[in-house]
Amino acid sequence: MKTSAYIGTSLDGFIARKDGGIDWLVKFEKPVRGDYGKFISKVDAVVIGRGTFEKVLTFPTWPYKLKVFVLSSTMKHAPAKLRGKVTVLSMKPRELLNYLSNEGFSDIYVDGGKVIQSFLKEDCIDELMITQVPMLIGSGIPLFGDLDHDLPFKHIRTKIYSNGLVKSHYKRKRRPGVKP
Secondary structure (H helix, E strand, O other): OEEEEEEEEEOOOEEEOOOOOOHHHHOOOHHHHHHHHHHHOOOOEEEEEHHHHHHHOOOOOOOOOOEEEEEOOOOOOOOHHHEOOEEEEOOOHHHHHHHHHHOOOOEEEEEOHHHHHHHHHOOOOOEEEEEEEOOOOOOOEEOOOOOOOOOOEEEEEEEEOOOOOEEEEEEEOOOOOOOO
């Protein structure tokens, strides 16, 4: 099972405004679409939280062709129009990964601030691809939160786009013989 987070942040580390707004981010999306397309073509399922799901529901069209799993302790099922495309679950990251593995999934895209934070807290993220947008927004929803211990990552590469975006790719460094 491989888990990857692919996400954009402001220079000050926020993935959205406090109200969930991403207006500052979407105007920069065009140059990274090709890279995102390559990334998403290699994964077989998407895991998001309720907040990200509710944001995605405001988009003009449903953006995912893959099966989407929404982690929520308050939402019980997906809207009727998305049945078969979205499954709502209330599980911790390790429990979810075991469930997904048993369902035949092996390469998972983890998205959304709280979900990424919960996966990091349980040391369940193998790769981070973070695109920094050349903008400070001052406050909002942070990408990272508190951790109980350090999580070392190895820098793989950084790509700089002509519009100022900087995308860095990291892989989790694990001690030999230690499984997550």
